[in-house]
Amino acid sequence: MSFRPPALPTFVSRPPSGRVLVVAPHPDDEMMGPGGALLLHRAAGDPISIVVVCDGSLGDPDGYFEKDGYAARRAQETRDVAKEFLGTEDVHFFGFVDGITEQDVDKVYPNLPPEPDEKRRVLVNGLSTHLRGHIQRVRPQVIYFPWVGEFHADHWGTGQAIENLVKNEPELFQDVSLMGYEVWATVRPDTLLDITSVFETKLKAIRCYETQTRYVDYSRVVGGLNRYRGMLIPGTETRYAEAFMGRYRGVDGT
Numbered sequence: 248m249s250f251r252p253p254a255l256p257t258f259v260s261r262p263p264s265g266r267v268l269v270v271a272p273h274p275d276d277e278m279m280g281p282g283g284a285l286l287l288h289r290a291a292g293d294p295i296s297i298v299v300v301c302d303g304s305l306g307d308p309d310g311y312f313e314k315d316g317y318a319a320r321r322a323q324e325t326r327d328v329a330k331e332f333l334g335t336e337d338v339h340f341f342g343f344v345d346g347i348t349e350q351d352v353d354k355v356y357p358n359l360p361p362e363p364d365e366k367r368r369v370l371v372n373g374l375s376t377h378l379r380g381h382i383q384r385v386r387p388q389v390i391y392f393p394w395v396g397e398f399h400a401d402h403w404g405t406g407q408a409i410e411n412l413v414k415n416e417p418e419l420f421q422d423v424s425l426m427g428y429e430v431w432a433t434v435r436p437d438t439l440l441d442i443t444s445v446f447e448t449k450l451k452a453i454r455c456y457e458t459q460t461r462y463v464d465y466s467r468v469v470g471g472l473n474r475y476r477g478m479l480i481p482g483t484e485t486r487y488a489e490a491f492m493g494r495y496r497g498v499d500g501t
Contacts, residue, residue: 256436265388272401274325280428281391283442305346374408394427427492436490446487
């Protein structure tokens, strides 16, 4: 048993420059999670590549939008936000089935092993293969991905796929900053990034995801999380921050 409290996270005012890859489980997570970090990268002129794993097709349970073309509509929201706010058209959609359940997984992916843990292992390995090729293409200096403690199964699986690659193919990540972000479950952060200067822009971008804000005012939800994280940043003025598991390489804390 340790009688020392956990160390405070490192406080950072700006991320390191370089090529950026953000891995989002669904269309919108790229902005709701590390959106402030991406806006700071954009301000620094860093090239940004976005990968969206799942198609988001289950994001309209009450049927407010036309079912035909709904996944395409969500994809277009991500493209529009990426172009307007992040200055990039490098957006790729893997199109994995959204919100797949334990009961339905065999219908969608036949010939999986019968044991539940083996099913999950095979699915994570398959996603890792997709991500490997994209990492090799982009050669990022910074990767943002959902941390492995996320409650949502799609978020968890995406984080596991990255962790799987880190464990089995560490050569892919030499000199790469691996930053696990939070959406549905909070991390005990290693790094707090001050996003005060781009906070309002992040909220404006989140409001552009009309299919999702029809249900929840995510600008308030995410804004509250970023305000909570900002309370740890030293100083008397109001600050906003994003929390990450992982530390930026070559960046001293502020």
